[in-house]
Amino acid sequence: MLKILVIRPLNNLSDERTEYLINDRLSFMRFLGLGLSDRMPGAKTVWLFRERLTQASGIERLFDRFDASLHNAGYLPMSVQILDATLVPAPKQRNTNAEKNDFREGRIPQELQDKPAKLSYKDRHTRWTLKFTKAKR
DSSP, rough: HHHHHHHHHTTTTOOHHHHHHHHHOOOHHHTOOOOOOOOOOOOOHHHHHHHHHTTHHHHHHHHHHHHHHHHHTTOOOOOOOOOOOOOOEEEEEEOOOOHHEEEEHHHHHHHHOOOHHHHHHSOOOOOOOGGGGGGOO
């Protein structure tokens, strides 16, 4: 049952979905040490086990021991976050070298201080990158 408590959050599963995937996927059965003819735990069993562990304050101790055994084996358990990013083209800045240096140092160039409309179009916090084909040799 501990293994079920491990795979649920890793795959972001509900109890019902966990039951379905245990019955459906051989990889889940293999991970849990179950055979095709073994009785599979149901959603209610998974929920009840987790609830009773939580009420007895055993889930923290159980996972503390599990983390310690992973750490002793040389593993560093961490949760995974996926970041979905889209790169969009931005208008070319066409800044002079003096303006670039001022922006890097956090200053506003003198010629832009009295032109707030033009300054609003300048991205002062950007970091410049070069495409591989445009890199200077």
